[in-house]
Amino acid sequence: MTIQSTVSTDTVASLSTPDHIESRIGRLEFTDGAPTAATAELLYDHLDFVRAVEAFINAFPGASVTAVRRGLHSVGVEDNSVIIFSDLMDSSSLFLTANCDTVYAVGVLDLTKGPMVVEVPALAAPSGILGTADDMWFRWITDMGLPGPDRAAGGSYLFVGPDYDGSLPDSGFHVSQVRTSRMLFFLRAFLIDNDPSVPAQVLRDGLRVHPYTPGGVGTAVGTFLRGEAPLGQAAPAPETRFVEGSGLAFNTIPANDFSYWELINELVQDQPVGSGDPELLGLLASIGISKGKEFAPDARMRKILEEAVVVGNATARTIAISPREEEGWAYYPGSGWMNPLFTSGYDFLAPPPEITPEGAVPVPSDGARKLNGRIAWFYPYTGVTPAMCMRLTGIGSQYIFTMRDGDKEFLDGGRAYKLTLPPDIPQSRFWSVMVYDRQTRSMLKTGQPKPDLSSQLGTVAQNENGSTDIYFAADAPAGKESNWLQTVPGKGFFVILRLYNPLQPFFDKSWRPTEIERI
Incomplete structure (x- = not known):
């Protein structure tokens, strides 16, 4: 009996290379199912590049902790x-x-x-x-x-x-x-x-x-x-x-150049075999970072790793700052306020449990790690715990953040904005609003060394109806100095609203802040 194959013979004439791949690595040429030497070289370069980009993104949590340790040692x-x-x-x-x-x-x-x-x-x-x-x-x-x-x-x-x-x-x-x-x-x-x-x-x-x-x-x-x-x-x-540490200047953020790989290699060499995820360690090993071995890429691999850092960093930044709507991270329908932990949980496997009169009811996991949610959290933020995404009132701290204004445009330090927090802000400890530099994901450096407004200060004015207006601008609006957070023209920023010991109206979403509106 003869079995007819439905697979292409991969001849030069029959193989079609997608445009975006051809522009990246060139024309793929096979003869009778075997790659030419030039094609094999191109494909291995591409494989190393793809794996390096994935390694940058997936190893970022470990890089972040290691960078914190380095930063602490530096002071x-x-x-x-x-x-x-x-x-x-x-x-x-x-x-x-x-x-x-x-x-x-x-x-x-x-x-x-x-x-x-x-x-x-x-x-x-x-x-x-x-x-x-x-x-x-x-x-x-x-x-x-x-x-x-x-x-x-x-x-x-x-x-x-x-x-x-x-x-x-x-x-x-x-x-x-x-x-x-x-x-x-x-x-x-x-x-x-x-x-x-x-x-x-x-x-x-x-x-x-x-x-x-x-x-x-x-x-x-x-x-x-x-x-x-x-x-x-x-x-x-x-x-x-x-x-x-008050007033000290030091850096705890992973680099976005070749030294990123040296940071990851430091972590891999420092930790015992078996302490990391085998798939991630395999990914790192495929680009030359392996326990007990010297990390010494040749000129070809170094160039690939340098390019992968650029693409990996840009990809991680894009996922964190400009997520696709289908990720479902918006905390309110159609809102710029978001937090990926409420869809992925602290372990990026399942949303946090629902809290009912009968107790906590786990949300079933589909078994898939939410990879975009993980990098969207760790690229801008530090630390993870169930207390950051539980729906339990009167304990822990919950955050929502926004990168955009009410018109869906990125927040611009050269423009003026207003945020309104409705009456009865749902917290039993305190609330705060802070501004961060979109590049460094750290506190925005302005004439306000502590770029924060909160109910702890005792100076933030309320409106007659109990609501609170927060202003963001390079210069304070007249008469609004106590409710103003300074921004920097030419520098993008984002905002985090924190509720410490939040109350039920936050979780059932009957209380909702406005979007950050341009004024």
Whole structure:
């Protein structure tokens, strides 16, 4: 029996190269199903380029954490120490969408020598601590403080690296197994009467970072007697080293040139085998970044990697700043206000659960990772936690942001705009509106070092009907100075509206801010 093949013979005459591919790599030529030498070379160049673009986009979360670590080291904040912003963060530093509403305490833990403990102090209302921990690929580990298991009462968090095989305590610690051998944690403490001094002092006095003593506090003597743990000696925790960050200028953003690959290679070499996603590590290996091997691309590959950074960065920026409508990230129908986490969840697999009188109801996942949602989050923003996208009232922090005005045009620092927040802004802690530089995704540098208006300030004027108008312009509109955020002519910007401890009208969308309208 003869089987007739329906596949083209791939002769030069029959093969049609799509125009966009031909313009990129040239004419494809096959003879009797085999590529010519020139075609094979072109296709391998193209494959390396495509994989490098994908590697740039998919490795960006890890690049971001590694860049944070580098940035901290550049100002003397070594692993297992803490940078604290006692007088709040400002626009001096490049830090992806950080805020100047809360006191930050940030650190990287080194788990290579054994588990580490983070003792989080209690901080009662009207303040409180929102904290989270992510690994070196920006995967969520646990929350601390208000959304964490200590629920603002303070607690000891024990972080255990992937290679640790020693004993763990019987009790007294919130234990998390970490897939990477280093990790990032950051705490945000609320101000009291617009004053950061009390929460900053509570963090300095009570936040402790130190190694775990196996068989020490948390382990019963009986556990030792059963041979299940050593008999560790109780000892005072060593002093935690704090570095004051307020006013410091440093960079925590990944580069968008060839050094991006060197940053990723640093991460891959630093982490143990198996700590990253195998598909991503395979993608990186295909372009020359592999654990235990020197990253030394030849001239051909270096040129491809340099070009891929340009295209990858431009693609990531486009997905984050100009998403297609079909992504469904608009928080309100037809609105510029958006947040991809409400469609993809913190793990980019499923939306956050619905909250009902019977409890939390998970939204089924289709099993597919929302790749565009992931890069749309990590390219402009720092950190991920369920507390950033849960529909639970009175706890956590929720954000929506917009890159465009009501006419769907990108926000322009040379124009004047107004945003109206209707009465009864749905928050039980505070709200804030901040402006960010569209290029750096960091606080916009203007004559206002802290480019923020919030209910904490006590100076933002309300209208007679209880609504609040916020103005964005290079110069303050007459009589509106208290409600004005400065912009820069010739520089694009975007806006984030934050609601801390949001209320139900935010989630059911019965409360809705206006679009940012040109005036």
